Amino acid sequence: MAPATTTSVQVALRIRPSTQQDVSSIPARFQRTVIHPVSDTTVSIDAANAPAANPTASPPSATTPAQAKKQLFSFDTVLPPQSTQHNVFSSSAEPLIARFLEGFNCTILAYGQTSSGKTYTMTGEDLDADPSDPNNGMGVIPRAVSTIFSRVKQTRSEKQGAWTATIKASFVELYNEDLIDLLSSDDPSARRDVQIREDKDGHIIWGGLREVPVRSASEVMELLRQGSSIRRTNETDMNAQSSRSHAIFSLTLTQKRYTGSSLPSRSPSPAPPQGSPSRLARPGSLVSYNSPNAASRIASPTFGRPPTPSFAVAMARSQTHLRPHSSLGHSEDQRTVPSNGPGEWVTVTSKFHFVDLAGSERLKRTAAVGERVKEGISINSGLLALGNVISALGDPSKSKVTTHIPYRDSKLTRLLQDSLGGNAHTLMIACVSPAERNVAETVNTLKYANRARNIRNRVKVEEREDGWDDLEWLQTTITRLRKELKALREGQPSGNSLGVLAEESQSKASKHVRDQFIELQSEHEKLRELFTERTEELTRLRGEHGETLRSGSGGVAAATSRYEEIVGPVIEEYERTISAMEAEMKLNRAALRHTNELVTEKEEELASLSERHATTEAYVEELRSRVSKLSERESSTEAYIRDLEEKVKGFTSDSLTDSESLTTLQKELGRYKELEGTNGAYIMELExxxxKTDESVLELQQSVERAEALAERREADVRDLERRLEQMTSDEVNWRSDLERREERVRNLELEMEAWEKRKEDAGRDRERLGLLVADVEKAKKEIGDVSAPLTPVSEGGRNNLPISQEVDELSTLQASLSEIQETHKATLADLANMTDKYRDALREISDLAAQIQEVKLHNHSPAASISISDAGDRETPVVMPPPGTISRRRQPSISRSGSRDFNAEPLAPTVNGTGRRPFFRQAASAESLRAR
Ligand SMILES: Nc1ncnc2c1ncn2[C@@H]1O[C@H](COP(=O)(O)OP(=O)(O)OP(=O)(O)O)[C@@H](O)[C@H]1O
Incomplete structure (x- = not known):
């Protein structure tokens, strides 16, 4: 078996984009993005508002003092919000598929708060889409399934008959601490629970789970759809379809690999016979590679647990002379197969778990009530246990002192025991939301995910001999081996049994040695016979030789030479034969030694088998003793019950005879009942x-929410007022400059007006003068009339002395000056009219200005203006309150009857120098009338 290697849990961080639900459910001021990718492996989070999630948590990997609230976290991959589903799969999940096909167990685990995108990442959208299309919404599971099937197909065609694979799928959910089979064909009410057990090697077994053989990706999608439709989901305030359970979708890949150089001549594994061949074989051991449709409910082994073969499979193996390689202690890679020798079929089983956890949630934020509360508590407690396991495994400070990993604290951690710190390549995809509202949960997720990177798993491909867990098979094998050992010790082959042993337990080489040994033994026998024969002949010859010696010493020399002639070659041959025999004996001894070694090896194997058998027996014994203890307990309980019954009987008979004690007891009972009634009332009161407390908490919650909403509205109002204030401040500046400009113009106009008044006074004086002139002219005209009427007497009387022509001259002179004065008067009147027009224009302009000033005043006296003024405070002098005596006071218009502003009205027309405007208007009016005349 290949040695285990250490590998770290890989962690990818996925930041989801802002969703429609975020926009509608999170107040605008909390929608700000707080998490930002800094590089492909680092993110920074603005955790200013995040409460300390876990005071014992280790500090993040790097935090600069300058950014006390900005924290940096590092991961193996950071996937920004714009990452597509295809990006997520190819950058983090795809590399695991090669490991899975090599025979390693793998796990992909989606972790994060509710609504952070776990289900979207694992399952995604539209399972019927094309998985090779990088632009659709398919999640990690459908993409992985499709890739696995296409690679299996490719390997099958590459290796032809030397490789087979079968895939099975299972789907389980953990809801409120109950494990539910999502692919079970049973009626929901009769559905059997899935149990978690542990085998003697500490591997976790999921008992009673249905595993469905699958032959294509589309079959898997169908199962995925089927299971997902039953999985508990519900709407919460944070997610329209929130998963209310942890779900694990698993694929089990069983590969049969042929290790020989040439193609095998038979199928990898004979189909087991019908029926139950083994007393202890579980249904899981009845794996039929030829009947993929036969979905079986099994005691599904999790990571690292080999399949349990049936006795029939084991027997079939022994009949085909295959020795399980694992019993030789070889791993597949280390195995040395003779280049032209026969190969072996090796079974490798690996599991791929896809885990979609339910998200952690704050019950207040999800607005959970009733059943949702129970679900939320169950989800959170499972995740808390998971967090503790991650802390114990991944916190460097804790891992030094902690040896106990609290896997048993929840079913979730029991299920994931092999994936966290066990035999599996594990990838955690930590999902987070970008919104500020979720920052506390996001920081928590980042801390746990960061810590998970420190978890070390020990991974290995499990290739254990089929049958090690099959007690009946082990017992049969031990019995057979014992027989064979006995036969070997006695040196006589024991028919079929030895033949089976030789074929099963010895290599070709040892068989060859044994054959040679037997051959040599027979040869040795033959030589021994020859040796005896020759020795007899030698003895006879020696006897003959002695007789010859005795009969005559003369022929000694001749006899000796004759003896040497006859015996010499025989002795030489003997010597040769003996040395050859000695060499063969040496060989035989070596062969025997080798055989002895094999026997020793076999004995050791037998001893280890016996040991395991003993362990198994001890286990069985322990179970038996437990059973007997239980039955003992049961019998003692029964005895106790009988005893109690006897006592009750006795008590009844006693009570019949003793009515007093019965009465006392009845009283006592009555008292107890009373007490119970009081207690009941008290309990009801407490309830x-x-x-009420619940209600008031609810009310409190509602009022807090109302207050929050009100605060939000107020904030919006304040923002609006601030905006208006700014607008008014800028308006105020414009108005002020405009006003100053206009005041300047008014001042100029008033100066002009003074000049005109002066000119008007001059014109008045001119008019007076003209009036005098006109009177003179009138008088002159009269005089002329008087003169011209009694023309003759005049020529006779006192004035009669002036010549008429002289008076006529005088008159014409007067008329000429009159007409001249009239001309001047006309010109003056024209000037005056002109001035009056200008003055009216000026008045109109003043009227406009006054109206504008009034508007400004009205603005400045409105509440907003008050705020503005009070806010402006000592910065500026308010525009609406000019100092007394300035020109603006003079320009205040009064409201005439018609509603229009009347600038001729006296109170509104004081002049700068204190004189009223009325005389001026009257003068203007008289000038006007004069002109009209
Ligand atoms: N990367 C993404 N791109 C677009 N939408 C996403 C993304 N991730 C998640 N969403 C959307 O966000 C919403 C919540 O996602 P999802 O249901 O996967 O969250 P969850 O973590 O599984 O939640 P829960 O734990 O409550 O089940 C879904 O409407 C989903 O479509």
Whole structure:
């Protein structure tokens, strides 16, 4: 078996984009993005508002003092919000598929708060889409399934008959601490629970789970759809379709690999016979590679657990002379197969778990009530246990002192035991939301995910001999081996049994040695016979030789030479034969030694088998003793019950005879009942108080929410007022400059007006003068009339002395000066009219200005203006309150009857120098009338 290697849990961080639900459910001021990718492996989070999630948590990997609230976290991959589903799969999940096909167990685990995108990442959208299309919404599971099937197909065609694979799928959910089979064909009410057990090697077994053989990706999608439709989901305030359970979708890949150089001549594994061949074989051991449709409910082994073969499979193996390689202690890679020798079929089983956890949630934020509360508590407690396991495994400071990993604290951690710190390549995809509202949960997720990177798993491909867990098979094998050992010790082959042993347990080489040994033994026998024969002949010859010696010493020399002639070659041959025999004996001894070694090896194997058998027996014994203890306990309980019954009987008979004690007891009973009644009332009262407290908590929650909403509205109002204030401040500046400009113009106009008044006074004086002139002219005209009427007497009387022509001259002179004065008067009147027009224009302009000033005043006296003024405070002098005596006071218009502003009205027309405007208007009017005349 290949040695285990150490590998770290890989962690990818996925930041989801902002969703429609975020926009509608999170107040605008909390929608700000707080997490930002800094590089392909690092993110920074603005955790200013995040409460300390876990005071014992290790500090993040790097935090600069300058950014006390900005924290940096590092991961193996960071996937920004714009990452597509295809990006996520190819950058983090795809590399695991090669490991899975090599025979390693793998796990992909989606972790994060509710609504952070776990289900979207694992399952995604539209399972019927094309998995090779990088632009659709398919998640990690469908893409992985499709890739696995296409690679299996490719390997099958590459290796032809030397490789087979079968895939099975299972789907389980953990809901409120109950494990539910999502692919079970049973009626929901009769559905059997899935149990978690542990085998003697500490591997976790999921008992009673249905595993469905699958032959194509589309079959898997169908199962995925089927299971997902039953999985518990519900709407919460944070997610329209929130998973209310942890779900694990698993694929089990069983590969049969042929290790020989040439193609095998038979199928990898004979189909087991019908029926139950083994007393202890579980249904899981009845794996039929030829009947993929036969979905079986099995005691599904999790990571690292080999399949349990049936006795029939084991027997079939022994009949085909295959020795399980694992019993030789070889791994597949280390195995040395003779280049032209026969190969072996090796079974490798690996599991791929896809885990979609339910998200952690704050019950207040999800607005959970009733059943949702129970679900939320169960989800959170499972995740808390998971967090503790991650902390114990991944916190460097803790891992030094902690040896106990709290896997048993929840079913979730029991299920994931092999994936966290066990035999599996594990990838955690930590999902987070970008919104500020979720920053506390996001920081928590980042901390745990960061810590998970420190978890070390020990991974290996499990290739254990089929049958090690099959007690009946082990017992049969031990019995057979014992027989064979006995036969070997006695040196006589034991028919079929030895033949089976030789074929099963010895290599070709040892068989060859044994054959040679037998051959040599027979040869040795033959030589021994020859040796005896020759020795007899030698003895006879020696006897003959002695007789010859005795009969005559003369022929000694001749006899000796004759003896040497006859015996010499025989002795030489003997010597040769003996040395050859000695060499063969040496060989035989070596062969025997080798055989002895094999026997020793076999004995050791037998000893280890016996040991395991003993362990198994001890286990069985322990179970038996437990059973007997239980039955003992049961019998003692029964005895106790009988005893109690006897006592009750006795008590009844006693009570019949002793009516007093019965009465006392009845009284006592009555008292107890009373007490019970009081207690019941008290409990009810307590419950009512509890309900009230719940109600008030609810009310409190509602009022907090209302207050929050109100605060939000107020904030919006304040923002609006601030905006208006700014607008008014800028308006105020414009108005101020405009006003100053206009005041300047008014001042100029008033100066002009003064000049005109002066000119008007001059014109008045001119008019007076003209009036005098006109009177003179009138008088002159009269005089002329008087003169011209009694023309003759005049020529006779006192004035009669002036010549008429002289008076006529005088008159014409007067008329000429009159007409001249009239001309001047006309010109003056024209000037005056002109001036009056200008003055009216000026008045109109003043009227406009006054109206504008009034508007400004009205603005400045409105509440907003008050705020503005009070806010402006000592910065500026308010525009609406000019100092007394300035020109603006003079320009205040009064409201005439018609509603229009009347600038001729006296109170509104004081002049700068204190004189009223009325005389001026009257003068203007008289000038006007004069002109009209
Ligand atoms: N990367 C993404 N791109 C677009 N939408 C996403 C993304 N991730 C998640 N969403 C959307 O966000 C919403 C919540 O996602 P999802 O249901 O996967 O969250 P969850 O973590 O599984 O939640 P829960 O734990 O409550 O089940 C879904 O509407 C989903 O479509």
């Amino acid at each position: 009512a108080r509890l309900a």
